[in-house]
Amino acid sequence: MATEKWTFLTNYSHVLLCIAADPAIRMRDVAERVGITERAAQRIVADLIEGGYLSSTKTGRRNVYEVNGDLPLRHPLEQQNQVKMLFGLLEPARGVAGKKKPVAASR
Numbered sequence: 001m002a003t004e005k006w007t008f009l010t011n012y013s014h015v016l017l018c019i020a021a022d023p024a025i026r027m028r029d030v031a032e033r034v035g036i037t038e039r040a041a042q043r044i045v046a047d048l049i050e051g052g053y054l055s056s057t058k059t060g061r062r063n064v065y066e067v068n069g070d071l072p073l074r075h076p077l078e079q080q081n082q083v084k085m086l087f088g089l090l091e092p093a094r095g096v097a098g099k100k101k102p103v104a105a106s107r
Helices: 011-021 027-034 038-050 084-089
Strands: 054-059 062-067
Touching (some): 011 027, 011 038
């Protein structure tokens, strides 16, 4: 059996989760965390802005992003759900990909 790398979420959702966790994140850092090129991260962000899922404000030399969580997910199987529901299911992780956050002990 061949082992393939695949995930349940797309690069678009990964980028959105990174930005939700850190609205002032640099595209270089988004790209590193998601595992894509910086140019690919920029294209995804441009698509998300064009679709209304993100807005961007220039603060000095940096962009600060705001997620519009009220829009529906785009796939027909998921359209009845809003983007913000992703954040309820998946806590946007902070830090570098691969580093696990400490998990609270269960009681």
